[in-house]
Amino acid sequence: MAATEDITLQELHVSSQHRLEEHAGQANLEDTMQGKEHKPSEPLHDEQEEWMPSRKYQTALLAAGFAMTFHVIGINSIYGIFQEFYTSPATNIKGTQGQDALVSLVGTIGTGLTWSGSIFVNPLITRVKHIQWIMLSGVLIMSLGIFLASFSTELWHLYLTQALVYGVGASLYYFPILALTPAYFDQHRGFALGFILSGSSVGGLILSPVMSALISHLGVGWALRILGIWNLVVGVPVSFVVKKRGNVYNSRRTRVDLNVAKRGAFIWQAFGAFLQAGGNVVPTYFLTTYSVSVLSYSSSKASLLLSINNAVNSVARITMGIIADRVGRQNTLIVSVILSAISVLTLWPFAPRPRFIAFIVSYGVLAGGYNALLPTTIAEVYGVQHYTSVNGFIYFIRGMGALLGAPLAGVILGSHQRGLGTYTPSGTSAIDLHMLRTKYNQVAMYDGAVLLAAGLCVAYVRWSDARYKGRWQWIA
Template sequence: MIFHVIGINQVFGIFQEFYTSSRSNINDGEGQDALVSLVGSIGSGLTWSGSIFMNPLIARVENVKLVTFLGAFIMSLGLVLASFATRIWHLYLTQAILYGLGSSMYYFPLLSIAPMYFDRHRGFAMGFILAGSGIGGLVMALVLQFLMDHYGIQWSLRILGIWNLAVAIPVSLVVRQRPGYGPGQAGSTRARSTVNRALLKRGTFWYQSFGAFLQAGGNVVPLYFMSSYTVSVLSLSRSKGSLFVSIFSGVNSLSRIAMGILADHIGRQNTLIGGALLSAISVFTLWYDAPQARFIAFVIMYGVYAGGYNALLPTTIAEIYGVENYHSVNGVLYFIRGLGSIFGAPIAGLILGTHSRSEVAGTAMKGMGLGFIKRRYNDVVIFDGVLLLAATGCVAYVRWLDARDKGAWRWKA
């Protein structure tokens, strides 16, 4: 499930590069990075923000298999219907709203239930599970570019939708609540579906919410603009852009497992803070005004560091707020992350502005110089780095507040 949902979200930059190019089948999409990136932002944002509705539903519904399958069906329908789109607003209805709502229904029954099955090795377990996103991005980027080159955008979307539904059937059949935590079971009262007032008064909750919002906004920017940077600034082919997305995803997948193992040894909050900080540093030092070699280093290093936050957030929720509050806090924080991911890429698109991309490697930009495009991308990089750095400050402060609330400082936390 993670392979498909997050894998498809991670490669939207390839869709965006196509939709905003002169080859686009979207009549009003050429050069409109802000408007087109909003399609992917809404899709991925709804994947996460749907948690505010999904977690209470999961806590009350016996048949989570049905919820999972219906979600995958709606998600797949959104992709198939997007193949008939000719205007940006068509994409908003299909590849954004339908896809996002369906993917949330597919995603949360599994993500919410999984941490309940693990305790001592929860960091490794969730890192391993969420590594599916990196493998998904690795495979999806290469497959999507191949499909687009050989069959066009319409059939690429149809094949992707049908493939997603075919995989979802066996996935849905194995989903079940952990005994003692499902509705109607003896321990079900332990799993809250709404955040209690005591948690709302804690600074840890609010600062973790701010951090989740900022990190989600910053996290999507490299994913959405990696491919267009490759074409517009480095003057490389679209297939190279897809390859960079694939490399990022593959590295990110391995990183999630490694970060999970590291977190079990040095502390999950410590590892989360380190990953957030290093991802911000990599944006500032490696992506800013990057030539090809340094950009490749950025793709790899950002893939390593960004995986830590995404893999470890669920484990820190259980650790800070307790397993009994996991469902409720997880739902709210992922809702906030969804809102953050919706705002990040479109604002980056507005900063970048409207421009026509080079269709052939090495040719000049239409109507403006390459230096101007580079400066616009550098502004995007600064915006992204500031978001990630601010998110780091928030999660570091959460670490301090949590130690204060528990009455003791521990180096491993």
């Protein structure tokens, strides 16, 4: 869930019925509003052909997008497995045992840069003619970061490779295909984006047990090398599938309009995105460490729990979209964020094994609502003409939130030992784990409070948007 970030089946639903003529008309209208002359002599024939790609190319584009999100968001969502290893007694990194705050910062930098890079990658897309080179450079940089991380022996090595280099490459690889794919679909844009982004949850579902097994049998070094090489092998052909056609990605739409930025809804939307991203990564990053250190699960079983979380999250995104179509997207978004906070506050603290599994499932279901519906609500609140600019800025803010959320939880948790006791069927421990449980309880309280504040922010956005438009609608 990282990550996921993420766009959904409904992300561009509001514009799914638009045809080439409507896009051309919209562009003319925007030019007129900005005092620019539209040249009537510009031919439309070439652009029209570009808006009608072959089914073969559309199929290739869907496969390429699925593979991209499988790796980028999938890898981001399973960093908890690496964190559990780096902070365990078996770690190969000096000074990281029990240091969750410092180690979680590696993952949050990578995830944060993946999202925050939108503010730089989106304008770059408008300036580069051959978009394949942006994606190819992203694949190379991302794979290099993963591969070089396998040789790390100091924490700063991980910051440089698995965090900084990886994050920059992941952003370059991630955004071009999502920005340009909708131009090649007409009536089935929602399906196209939904199929592509389903790769993120499938990636987390599959990569979690695979990477856990590789670390257990071959060591973290070879696990990272295999992952880096595999990412490169898949990513190179994916990069050459996407093509930039016509004027489908307009540079005017990469900057937030000043009038939009001044709206109260925009300010609170950004603040809510910051808080939700910070709170959202905490359960996924600390799920595996809690399972091993408090519940005395093995690392392989902890990775299985993470896979379960990703599996229910993928199903929830589709389900939330269906519910949102009936009761309103903003309404569903608000309820999902608030209920996700309640699940953290009520199910995680002092959770024994059965209740923790219930928390994993419930949080996976509820947390998917925000990731699934945020892009669609952005289009509804600010209009389709402002979607790209606002969405890019909001994801930049989300990256900043993700960067801070997990490390602050790590500071609360502090340094501790793994596997202090042996878990018994009665739900107690042979050694007193009360102090460690108390620390995780504090992490849960912190995370729940952050998510609850995010829920209040999105609720205010709902009210502010209704006031701005001069009408209240129960279904919105």
